[in-house]
Amino acid sequence: MALQKNIFLFLFLPLFCAAQYTDVINSNRPxxxxxxxxxxxxxxxxxxxLLYEMQDHSDINYDSQVLGGDISLRYGLxxxxxxxxxxxxxxxxxxxxxxxxxxxxxxxxxxxxIGLKYLLFDPFKNPEANKPNLYSWRANNKFQWKNLIPxxxxxxxxxxxxGENPFYREDATISYRGMVALxxxxxxxxxLISNIAYDRITTDFPELSYTxxxxxxxxxxxxxxxxxxxxxxxxxxxxxxxxxxxxxLFSPNFQVDVNFGxxxxxxxxxxxxxxxxxxxxDFHKDELIQTKSDDSSGKIKKKSMKKKGxxxxxxNELDF
Numbered sequence: 001m002a003l004q005k006n007i008f009l010f011l012f013l014p015l016f017c018a019a020q021y022t023d024v025i026n027s028n029r030p031x032x033x034x035x036x037x038x039x040x041x042x043x044x045x046x047x048x049x050l051l052y053e054m055q056d057h058s059d060i061n062y063d064s065q066v067l068g069g070d071i072s073l074r075y076g077l078x079x080x081x082x083x084x085x086x087x088x089x090x091x092x093x094x095x096x097x098x099x100x101x102x103x104x105x106x107x108x109x110x111x112x113x114i115g116l117k118y119l120l121f122d123p124f125k126n127p128e129a130n131k132p133n134l135y136s137w138r139a140n141n142k143f144q145w146k147n148l149i150p151x152x153x154x155x156x157x158x159x160x161x162x163g164e165n166p167f168y169r170e171d172a173t174i175s176y177r178g179m180v181a182l183x184x185x186x187x188x189x190x191x192l193i194s195n196i197a198y199d200r201i202t203t204d205f206p207e208l209s210y211t212x213x214x215x216x217x218x219x220x221x222x223x224x225x226x227x228x229x230x231x232x233x234x235x236x237x238x239x240x241x242x243x244x245x246x247x248x249l250f251s252p253n254f255q256v257d258v259n260f261g262x263x264x265x266x267x268x269x270x271x272x273x274x275x276x277x278x279x280x281x282d283f284h285k286d287e288l289i290q291t292k293s294d295d296s297s298g299k300i301k302k303k304s305m306k307k308k309g310x311x312x313x314x315x316n317e318l319d320f
Contacts (some may be wrong), residue, residue: 112162120154
């Protein structure tokens with residue numbers, strides 16, 4: 001019976017799972033770059049952090065301290081390749097204008113947006129082209145040019161400016177955001193992520209930005225480090241930022257992290273740090289997809305096994 005069952009599975013159920021889902025949590029933290037991959041269908045994931053920042057503007061001559069929190073809620077919606085994402089950053093900024101001996105406090109959302117991300121291309125979709133070499137450790141771990149081919153996803157969403165936001169006084173209640181996310185696995189331990197985003201598109205101050213992030217996992221894969229560069233360009237604010245950090249995986253569904261960084265300019269100069277966690281509720285179930293058979297429809301015909309069995313039986317009777 002066991003042999004017959006295995007033969008049946010091999011011949012008539014050539015199935016595979018076309019999924020974004022991984023057994024270990026896939027978090028965008030500790031940086032701000034966004035992975036090209038979705039969390040997986042029916043996975044609910046929260047990425048939460050606390051942040052602290054010091055600013056010093058040499059031209060206006062003010063000092064500032066920022067304390068706040070950020071959250072990203074991700075959900076694998078309908079399809080393995082589709083993700084619904086909410087991102088919010090709420091801060092309290094205390095500003096001291098040294099020339100005027102004046103203090104001001106600003107409190108509101110610095111980031112408040114929702115959107116959908118969809119994977120257009122996955123270079124690892126074909127298992128035959130990416131299967132490991134069973135005879136060579138070096139072949140599996142050395143750099144290969146094909147690893148530069150990235151997974152590609154697109155993002156579309158809306159940014160909400162609710163009430164009288166002191167950080168974006170001129171912006172409308174709703175503006176729009178688009179992004180392209182690229183991700184390449186340079187080696188089993190090294191991942192390169194690149195984002196190009198165009199935010200607040202319908203406002204007087206649209207913002208173009210890019211992010212490049214490089215992550216490396218140690219021999220103990222529960223530990224990883226990253227370095228990230230971000231560029232921001234708009235009529236309201238321009239900057240070049242550099243950040244780095246470390247993450248630790250406590251369980252397949254739980255990760256903690258810490259990161260720090262700063263700016264390259266003095267208008268304002270920025271030094272910041274953040275710590276946070278990522279946790280997921282895993283309701284994912286693999287969907288088994290039948291590959292195409294000889295029939296053009298790709299479906300196994302009803303009672304096909306029985307017909308073959310009858311023919312074989314008749315042949316055996318003739319032999320005897």
